[in-house]
Amino acid sequence: MSAAAAxxxxxxxxxxxxxxxxxxxxxxxxxxxxxxDLVQDTFCRVMERMGR
Incomplete structure (x- = not known):
C-alpha cells in the first residue's frame, strides 16, 4: 500500500x-x-503502525 493510500x-x-x-x-x-487527546493518540498510533 502506498503512503498516499494509507x-x-x-x-x-x-x-x-x-x-x-x-x-x-x-x-x-x-x-x-x-x-x-486520546482520539488523537489513537489515530497517531494507527498511522505509526501503517508505516506513516
Missing part, C-alpha cells in the same frame, strides 16, 4: 469513527479535553 484510509477511518470515539471517550473520562 493517508486516505486513515482519513476515512477518522471521518467515519472519530466523532463516535470522542463522544464515547468523553462519556467514560468525563473530560472533553482528555477524550480529544
Amino acid at each position: 493517508t486516505i484510509d486513515v482519513s476515512a477511518l477518522y471521518a467515519l469513527h472519530g466523532d463516535w470515539l470522542r463522544n464515547w471517550l468523553r462519556q467514560h473520562t468525563r473530560c472533553s479535553y482528555r477524550a480529544a
